[in-house]
Amino acid sequence: MYKNLRLLYITTKDLEEARTIGQKLVEQDLAACANxxxxxxxxxxxxxxxxxxxxxxxxxxxxYSRVKKVTRMIKDMHSYECPAIISLTITEDEGNQEYLEWLxxxxxxxFEM
Amino acid sequence: MYKNLRLLYITTKDLEEARTIGQKLVEQDLAACANxxxxxxxxxxxxxxxxxxxxxxxxxxxxYSRVKKVTRMIKDMHSYECPAIISLTITEDEGNQEYLEWLxxxxxxxFEM
Amino acid sequence: MYKNLRLLYITTKDLEEARTIGQKLVEQDLAACANxxxxxxxxxxxxxxxxxxxxxxxxxxxxYSRVKKVTRMIKDMHSYECPAIISLTITEDEGNQEYLEWLxxxxxxxFEM
Known part of the structure; x- marks a missing residue:
C-alpha cells in the first residue's frame, strides 16, 4: 500500500531552535514525530x-502532503535566512508497517470536501 | 550492477537496547553493520x-532480501509495542563500490535450492 | 526543476579525520557542506x-556530478582500506528550494568546453 512518507533533514542553530520547531510541527499534526x-x-x-x-x-x-506547509513553517520560524531543509523518501512497503500506518x-x- | 541495499533507521529506548539489537543482527549475518x-x-x-x-x-x-526478517527480529526484541523502523534505499552505483560489495x-x- | 543532489553518508575513525576530509571537499567546491x-x-x-x-x-x-570524484578523494585520504561511503538521493522538488539551489x-x- 503506497504511503508516500518522508524523512526531512533540517539543521538548526542550536538545540533550543530544534525543539521549538519540532514541537510546533508535532503539536499542529504536521509531523508525526521529531528526532x-x-x-x-x-x-x-x-x-x-x-x-x-x-x-x-x-x-x-x-x-508527502505536508512537506510544503512544513517547509514554509520552518522557514518562518528559523533564525537562518536560508535554512537547510532536505527531503528523503521513505522506501515503500519496508520496515514496521504498523509504524508506517501510524506515521x-x-x-x-x-481530505476536505 | 544492481545491489538493492538499504539503510534502516530505527529508534530504541536507550543505548543498551540499540547494542543488543544491533549485535544480534550482525551476529546472525542479517546486517553487515550497525551504527x-x-x-x-x-x-x-x-x-x-x-x-x-x-x-x-x-x-x-x-x-533488501533481509529487511522482512530484520524487521520481525527487531519487533520481537524491542521494548516498544510499535517501534520505529523505516527504510531508506541506498542509491545504486554510487559511493565506494568495494564497500557496497562487502555489504x-x-x-x-x-540462494537456497 | 531536476537537481540531482545527494546526501553521502561516510564513517571515519574519529572527529579529526571527518574534519580533515570534510574541509578538503568543501574547500575544493566538491561539496556544498559537511555535517x-x-x-x-x-x-x-x-x-x-x-x-x-x-x-x-x-x-x-x-x-551527482561530483560523487565519483568525492568518492576517490575520500578513499585517498581515509585511514581505512575500505571506507563506508554510501549515497542517498535527495528527493526532488521538496524542502527549501533556495537551499537546494545553493547546494x-x-x-x-x-560545464567545460
Whole structure:
C-alpha cells in the first residue's frame, strides 16, 4: 500500500531552535514525530571563506502532503535566512508497517470536501 | 550492477537496547553493520499530549532480501509495542563500490535450492 | 526543476579525520557542506569475530556530478582500506528550494568546453 512518507533533514542553530520547531510541527499534526541530534559540527563556505559551526540536526517524519506547509513553517520560524531543509523518501512497503500506518494516520492531510 | 541495499533507521529506548539489537543482527549475518548514535531527543504525541523522550538511533545496513526478517527480529526484541523502523534505499552505483560489495556479500540471503 | 543532489553518508575513525576530509571537499567546491556527528558506535564482523568501534559520521551534501570524484578523494585520504561511503538521493522538488539551489550552484561541476 503506497504511503508516500518522508524523512526531512533540517539543521538548526542550536538545540533550543530544534525543539521549538519540532514541537510546533508535532503539536499542529504536521509531523508525526521529531528526532533531534545535538552537537553536530558543520563546515561550509561563506563569501569564499571556510566556516566551522556548531549546529543541531532535526529529523522530521511526515506525509508527502505536508512537506510544503512544513517547509514554509520552518522557514518562518528559523533564525537562518536560508535554512537547510532536505527531503528523503521513505522506501515503500519496508520496515514496521504498523509504524508506517501510524506515521500516515498522524500526519497525512485530511481530505476536505 | 544492481545491489538493492538499504539503510534502516530505527529508534530504541536507550543505548543498551540499540547494542543488543544491533549485535544480534550482525551476529546472525542479517546486517553487515550497525551504527549507533546515542543522545537523541524525540517529540511526538501520545493520547493527544506532547511527549519528550530520550532515545537512541540505530542505523542498520543490509540487503533488501533481509529487511522482512530484520524487521520481525527487531519487533520481537524491542521494548516498544510499535517501534520505529523505516527504510531508506541506498542509491545504486554510487559511493565506494568495494564497500557496497562487502555489504552485499555479508548480508544478502544465500540462494537456497 | 531536476537537481540531482545527494546526501553521502561516510564513517571515519574519529572527529579529526571527518574534519580533515570534510574541509578538503568543501574547500575544493566538491561539496556544498559537511555535517559531522561524533560519538558513533559501530558493530560489525571482522574475520568472523564481532567488533565494537567508536567512529564518527560525516554527512556530505553534493551534486551527482561530483560523487565519483568525492568518492576517490575520500578513499585517498581515509585511514581505512575500505571506507563506508554510501549515497542517498535527495528527493526532488521538496524542502527549501533556495537551499537546494545553493547546494546545486555550489557543488555542481561546471560545464567545460
Amino acid at each position: 533531534i541530534l545535538d552537537g553536530m559540527e558543520s563546515i561550509y563556505k561563506w563569501k569564499g571563506e571556510l566556516q566551522h559551526d556548531q549546529e543541531c540536526v532535526l529529523l522530521i517524519k511526515t506525509h 500516515e494516520k498522524t500526519s497525512k492531510q485530511p | 549507533i548514535l546515542d543522545g537523541m531527543e524525540s517529540i511526538y504525541k501520545w493520547k493527544g499530549e506532547l511527549q519528550h523522550d530520550q532515545e537512541c538511533v540505530l542505523l542498520i545496513k543490509t540487503h 552485499e556479500k555479508t548480508s544478502k540471503q544465500p | 559531522i556527528l561524533d560519538g558513533m558506535e559501530s558493530i560489525y564482523k571482522w574475520k568472523g569475530e564481532l567488533q565494537h568501534d567508536q567512529e564518527c559520521v560525516l554527512l556530505i551534501k553534493t551534486h 546545486e550552484k555550489t557543488s555542481k561541476q561546471p
